[in-house]
Amino acid sequence: MTTPALSQDELKTLVGQAALQYVVPGEIVGVGTGSTVNKFIDALATIKDQIKGAVSSSVASTERLQALGIQVFDSNEVDKLSVYIDGADEIDGAGNMVKGGGAALTREKIVAAQSTKFVCIADESKLVQTLGKFPLPVEVIPMATQRVIAQFAAKGGKGSIRLKDGKPLVTDNGQYIVDVTGLQITDPLAFEAEVSQWPGVVTVGVFAYQRAQVCLLGTASGVKTLT
Ligand code: 5RP
Numbered sequence: 001m002t003t004p005a006l007s008q009d010e011l012k013t014l015v016g017q018a019a020l021q022y023v024v025p026g027e028i029v030g031v032g033t034g035s036t037v038n039k040f041i042d043a044l045a046t047i048k049d050q051i052k053g054a055v056s057s058s059v060a061s062t063e064r065l066q067a068l069g070i071q072v073f074d075s076n077e078v079d080k081l082s083v084y085i086d087g088a089d090e091i092d093g094a095g096n097m098v099k100g101g102g103a104a105l106t107r108e109k110i111v112a113a114q115s116t117k118f119v120c121i122a123d124e125s126k127l128v129q130t131l132g133k134f135p136l137p138v139e140v141i142p143m144a145t146q147r148v149i150a151q152f153a154a155k156g157g158k159g160s161i162r163l164k165d166g167k168p169l170v171t172d173n174g175q176y177i178v179d180v181t182g183l184q185i186t187d188p189l190a191f192e193a194e195v196s197q198w199p200g201v202v203t204v205g206v207f208a209y210q211r212a213q214v215c216l217l218g219t220a221s222g223v224k225t226l227t
Helices: 008-022 035-045 059-067 105-113 142-153 188-196
Strands: 028-031 053-056 081-086 115-123 136-140 158-161 176-181 201-204 214-219 222-226
Touching (some): 008 035, 008 081, 008 115, 008 214, 008 222, 028 105, 035 081, 035 115, 053 059, 081 105, 105 115, 105 136, 105 201, 136 142, 142 176
Parallel strands (some): 028 053, 028 081, 115 214
Antiparallel strands (some): 136 176, 136 201, 158 176, 214 222
């Protein structure tokens, strides 16, 4: 008899639970955003008495953490974090990622930058050779959207404003998201450095400067650790 393959949701649960091994007892942990991180938050709640609390990367994660009785600290109240745990939309073999599918990329990058180690949790569908197949999220100040879209067009990318209920989605920071298709990001560091300097770009969803040091990848044969 063959064992049925695990669903994507079950793989997310597996990696969410596996991430607990990186949580340092007595400390504050950096927490990302998304459906995989939600599994981590649920697992974190089972050891909440062993941690001081969390710094969160979105309103959604903050609400989930608090609902489960985990104290959330403002990032300004906290110095360095030992570990930041978050998902990704794409990750390559070197730990470079595309993030922002949940529109939380700016706060995610801030908390990641505050942390010594980024542990990425993802199911195996997220592992890629080259970043760019997933539409690249870019958080943009509304008045700059058309010019930023034109700058991506000059690079061969097609940008569009992310909508919610027929209107531009507004992020936790009051800005818009432009999603860009058609890119092949072969040099993530150079790409992130360049786009981050375009006027009106708040955050580009390439995480190369804040790449993951560890990736816990949910696969059919269990959790694989990539370092
Ligand atoms: C949110 C993110 C998420 O980490 C990314 O979208 C992955 O989400 P999920 O775990 O739901 O697949 O960057 O802004």
